[in-house]
Amino acid sequence: MKTFNYHSTKDVKEATKLASSSSAFLAGGMTTLPSMKLGLASYKDIIDIKRIKKLSGIKASGKSVTIGSTTKHVEVANSKEVKKAIPSLAALAEGIGDPQVRNRGTIGGSIANNDPSADYPSACIALNATIHTNNRKISADKFFTGMFETSLKKGELIEAIEFQIPEKSCYQKYPNPASRYAIVGVYVAKHKSDVNVAVTGAKSCVYNEKSIASALLKNFSSSSLDNVKISSSGMNSDIHASADYRANMVKIFAKKAVDAC
Amino acid sequence: MKKVSLEVNGKKVSKEVPDHTVLSVFLREVLNLTGTHVGCDTSQCGACVVHVDGKSIKSCTALAADIEGSKVTTIEGLVSNGKMHPMQEAFKKQHGLQCGFCTPGMVMSAIDLLNHKKNPSDKEIRDWLEGNICRCTGYQNIVAAVKEAASKM
Ligand SMILES: Cc1cc2nc3c(=O)[nH]c(=O)nc-3n(C[C@H](O)[C@H](O)[C@H](O)COP(=O)(O)OP(=O)(O)OC[C@H]3O[C@@H](n4cnc5c(N)ncnc54)[C@H](O)[C@@H]3O)c2cc1C
Ligand code: FES
Ligand code: FES
Numbered sequence: 001m002k003t004f005n006y007h008s009t010k011d012v013k014e015a016t017k018l019a020s021s022s023s024a025f026l027a028g029g030m031t032t033l034p035s036m037k038l039g040l041a042s043y044k045d046i047i048d049i050k051r052i053k054k055l056s057g058i059k060a061s062g063k064s065v066t067i068g069s070t071t072k073h074v075e076v077a078n079s080k081e082v083k084k085a086i087p088s089l090a091a092l093a094e095g096i097g098d099p100q101v102r103n104r105g106t107i108g109g110s111i112a113n114n115d116p117s118a119d120y121p122s123a124c125i126a127l128n129a130t131i132h133t134n135n136r137k138i139s140a141d142k143f144f145t146g147m148f149e150t151s152l153k154k155g156e157l158i159e160a161i162e163f164q165i166p167e168k169s170c171y172q173k174y175p176n177p178a179s180r181y182a183i184v185g186v187y188v189a190k191h192k193s194d195v196n197v198a199v200t201g202a203k204s205c206v207y208n209e210k211s212i213a214s215a216l217l218k219n220f221s222s223s224s225l226d227n228v229k230i231s232s233s234g235m236n237s238d239i240h241a242s243a244d245y246r247a248n249m250v251k252i253f254a255k256k257a258v259d260a261c
Numbered sequence: 262m263k264k265v266s267l268e269v270n271g272k273k274v275s276k277e278v279p280d281h282t283v284l285s286v287f288l289r290e291v292l293n294l295t296g297t298h299v300g301c302d303t304s305q306c307g308a309c310v311v312h313v314d315g316k317s318i319k320s321c322t323a324l325a326a327d328i329e330g331s332k333v334t335t336i337e338g339l340v341s342n343g344k345m346h347p348m349q350e351a352f353k354k355q356h357g358l359q360c361g362f363c364t365p366g367m368v369m370s371a372i373d374l375l376n377h378k379k380n381p382s383d384k385e386i387r388d389w390l391e392g393n394i395c396r397c398t399g400y401q402n403i404v405a406a407v408k409e410a411a412s413k414m
Contacts (some may be wrong), residue, residue, distance in 0.1 A: 006263060006280035006326045026327070033283065033322045034303035046280070048327055098392025099373065100310060100319045179305070180391065 001037045008048045012055070012134050012157060018047050019155030025049050027070050027109035030101055055108070055159060060085045063165055066132075069108025069158040077102065086127065086168040088187070092119050095173065097180050108158040111143070114150050114205065116236070117181035121206040122171065125198035126187035127163040134159060147204040166191050170257040172199070174249055176240060183240050184249040188257040190220055197254055202235050202246045212254050222255040263326040269294070270338030282326060284320035285309045288335060296336035296365050300394070307393035311335045317373035321391070331369035336365035339372075348410040350373050357406030360395035367393050371407045380411050 009015040015025065023045035024032055025229045049055060055070040062082040067076060076082055076093035083090045096102055096110075096119055110120040111131070121128070124140035131138045134157045145151050152158070166189040173185030182201035186209075189196045197212040215224045232247035241249070265282075266275040268284065269292060276291050288311070290296045294385035300308035304322040311320045312334040317361055348368050351357065358364045367390065374381055374389040381395075386407045387400070395403065 001281050001283075003279055003281045006324060008329070026324075029324065029327070030304055031321055036281075037303060046324075048324075050327070097388055098307070099370070100307065100317050100392050101304070102313070103316050103318050104323065170394070 001033075002042045003136070004036075004043050006046050006048065008051055010036035011052055012159065014087065015047050015049050015052065016134055016155055016157055019157075020043060020045065021154055023047055023155070025112075025157060027112075028072065028101075028105040029109075030097075030105040031113050031115075049157070058082060060136060060165075064162050065089070065165060066160050068160050069109055070106045071108075073097075073102035073105050073107070073110075074099070076107065076146045085165050086163060086169065088171045088189075089123055089127070089163065091186070092123055092171045093157060095119065095171075095175070096182065107161060111161065112150060112158055114144050114148055114182065116147050116204050116206070117176070117183070117185075117201040118206075119171070119173065119185055119200065122182075122185055122187040123163065125206055125208050126169065126171075126189040126196040127166060128189075128191065128196065129164070130162045131158055132160045132162060132203045133157060141208070144206050149205075164191065168261040170260045172253045172257040172260065174253060184246050184253055186250060186257050187255040188216070188254060188261060190216070190261065195220065199250055202250055204234075204236065209250060209254070216230060216258065220258065220261075222258040225251060225255055225258070228260040263329075265325045265329055267328065267330070268323075268332045277308060278325055280324075280326060282325045284287050284313075284325050284333070285313070287325040288320060288333075294335050294337050298362055298365055300362065305392075305394070306363070307366040307370060307390075308363050310369040310372065310393065312369060315376070317370050334369075336368060339368070347413045348375075348406070351406040351410035351413065352403070355406035355409055356405045357398065357403045362364070363393060363395040363397075367395065367403060371403075371410065374407070375411055375414055379414075381407070383408075 020042040022041045026048045056068045059066045073093045073096045169189035171187040173182040185196040185200040195213045195216040197209040200206045230247045232243040235243035235246045237243040288297045300306035304319045309320040346376040
């Protein structure tokens with residue numbers, strides 16, 4: 001790993017002031033450190049944001065659950081508030097990687113990285129999330145813009161993610177047996193007036209599978225998906241699964257999720 | 262360079278290290294505590310698991326500077342009064358190791374499990390050890406060792 005200057009920061013102002021075109025924020029480091037070791041990334045300044053108190057913690061209101069960006073996966077998985085308001089979100093966090101990844105990895109790092117197989121981006125889309133940064137609010141459907149890409153500007157810091165509490169919801173994934181990343185993951189959420197079916201792992205970026213969502217809006221049952229056809233065009237094909245296989249899994253896991261709602 | 266002060270296995274240490282020093286390097290190369298192994302070096306295999314403030318983490322993927330002020334326990338810190346920890350005894354008795362490369366990480370991770378859950382089922386043990394890879398044993402005896410340790414701890 002190439003050397004860098006490490007900065008531990010105490011507040012958002014200090015962290016964003018240090019940010020430049022050759023810096024990265026450090027949350028759990030579970031992605032940043034391995035990619036620097038592998039030579040995929042190098043930075044002059046590493047800005048640690050974990051000691052900024054305001055960025056960590058979970059708050060629930062009647063309508064939403066707000067999770068600070070440096071909140072660790074283990075904290076979301078064990079949170080009484082999350083389990084009560086959106087049990088599917090706690091279950092998603094519990095299914096990420098392994099205990100040591102969950103002890104370090106954070107929600108903000110996960111969505112900023114926007115890995116095409118990551119779990120949290122699907123929760124953001126399904127639960128109509130709002131991403132609060134140091135200078136604006138971004139709705140989830142405008143946040144994830146492509147493979148490992150988001151609408152965050154250089155040096156923009158995610159402070160918290162606000163999830164809308166659905167009427168019912170469930171996340172089902174087919175995990176890669178080695179890493180637990182989703183080969184395909186489907187997050188179904190039924191809100192008062194809409195249904196979202198967020199799919200991760202299948203394409204280069206998380207997306208809302210509208211054909212399934214509109215069938216479920218008419219009739220929220222897995223049988224309503226029997227005649228829905230999912231095209232494999234644009235789906236990933238790799239050593240883990242072919243595009244056709246993934247297309248089939250999207251429907252199967254959507255059905256599973258509806259049945260488990 | 263950063264001055265990093267930690268408590269490692271009950272002893273206070275303070276060393277000046279380059280900013281990019283990860284905890285596994287700090288332990289192995291600065292403190293000569295080579296019981297913590299490095300397999301993949303990219304947070305996949307779990308050979309480097311240690312406890313930081315009571316929680317298991319992969320030491321190859323945490324900067325030493327980042328855990329400044331923490332308490333670290335490594336495999337070397339488990340022995341007390343010359344006696345092995347019950348988890349180490351159980352791994353020995355149940356043949357939970359062959360080459361032993363994964364073992365320090367397995368033991369540290371398994372102890373963290375028992376700190377959370379006193380009598381885990383086989384499935385809970387396997388789920389918890391998800392991040393610890395062993396290329397020798399086939400895991401059967403590792404699970405047996407954790408079960409035996411659970412009955413003794
Ligand atoms: C072995 C292994 C298995 C895994 N399995 C899964 C899995 O099953 N499912 C899954 O979804 N994920 C998985 N992950 C990913 C992991 O859960 C982390 O969420 C992910 O690595 C990034 O989070 P982090 O906190 O470690 O971020 P970091 O590595 O610290 O940062 C990642 C990127 O996000 C930026 N960033 C971090 N925080 C902010 C912020 N607040 N504002 C703006 N930018 C920010 C950083 O600058 C960096 O570019 C796995 C990782 C490993 C190593
Ligand atoms: S060496 Fe740290 S996880 Fe493999
Ligand atoms: S005993 Fe050899 S890797 Fe586990």
